[in-house]
Amino acid sequence: MLVFIHINKTAGRTVRYILRSSFGLRHCEVEPWQATWTGPPFSTHDLHRLRKIYPKLESIGGHRLRAYVDLEENGTEFKYFTFMRDPLKTSASHFQYNVQYRGKKNLVFEDWIQRDWPRNRQTKMIARKADAAEAIRIIQKKNVFVGLTERFDESMLLLKAAMAHNLNIGYKRVNVARSNSLAQDLLSNKKTREMLVAANQEDLRLYSFVKQELYPSFQKGYGHALEADVWAYQKARNSKFNQQNLTLSRLKQYVLYKPLLYLGRRGVAVV
Numbered sequence: 001m002l003v004f005i006h007i008n009k010t011a012g013r014t015v016r017y018i019l020r021s022s023f024g025l026r027h028c029e030v031e032p033w034q035a036t037w038t039g040p041p042f043s044t045h046d047l048h049r050l051r052k053i054y055p056k057l058e059s060i061g062g063h064r065l066r067a068y069v070d071l072e073e074n075g076t077e078f079k080y081f082t083f084m085r086d087p088l089k090t091s092a093s094h095f096q097y098n099v100q101y102r103g104k105k106n107l108v109f110e111d112w113i114q115r116d117w118p119r120n121r122q123t124k125m126i127a128r129k130a131d132a133a134e135a136i137r138i139i140q141k142k143n144v145f146v147g148l149t150e151r152f153d154e155s156m157l158l159l160k161a162a163m164a165h166n167l168n169i170g171y172k173r174v175n176v177a178r179s180n181s182l183a184q185d186l187l188s189n190k191k192t193r194e195m196l197v198a199a200n201q202e203d204l205r206l207y208s209f210v211k212q213e214l215y216p217s218f219q220k221g222y223g224h225a226l227e228a229d230v231w232a233y234q235k236a237r238n239s240k241f242n243q244q245n246l247t248l249s250r251l252k253q254y255v256l257y258k259p260l261l262y263l264g265r266r267g268v269a270v271v
Helices: 012-026 044-053 088-102 122-129 132-142 147-164 182-188 189-199 201-222 228-235 243-264
Strands: 002-005 028-031 061-062 079-084 144-148
Touching: 002 012, 012 028, 012 061, 012 243, 028 122, 028 243, 044 243, 061 079, 079 122, 079 147, 079 201, 088 122, 088 182, 088 201, 088 228, 122 132, 122 201, 132 201, 144 147, 147 201, 147 228, 182 189, 201 228
Parallel strands: 002 061, 002 079, 028 061, 079 144
Antiparallel strands: none
């Protein structure tokens, strides 16, 4: 089973669409059965309940999946993957998203960046805590595939070759920011850039490992044809998703799964 750990602002929405387009009713955007956003992440117990709704599940994804959580199921091989992006750009984009998309016009960057949850966000998704060394250990132990948002097309080819041979990697970009001016201002201003650097020290260490050591190992494993295959993929890529699979996936997600989650969180024994 593919397990996509969706880190904010790393092209994860596009990856979600690729998974839905590829697997349809066999994909689910998961959440913990009982937990709120401040509660524990998706667990083995949640997976066992999910199986009653999705017996033929082939992929799961979501913001509540974590690499440090060990999912267990007899007969299932879990193949974890995620995408990372330059930590400074990711953090700046995250702030921009809160202002532009979530309408928090009065949000002050200097206050926001001092909160715990925006700091070293990518490392925490892997290791629970802001500890790059622990994140690297988990990635190596679980053979987590880490793609690079900055090399998205190449990463999709590497992912398909490494662990997802039946993945349909035709796509079009989704959830693209209307304007990057706010993020660019934060990155170009000396004071705010220094604050971004200070807030993402562990993310910078982890990203350096991924970019300089881990990702090159994926490239090497693919072989000498990678550059030519990326060029051919970009030239011939189908920019349309499988609309039938997208529709079926959404219907099951919002007509069946989400209502059952809603009832379960209110104490109704549904599955």
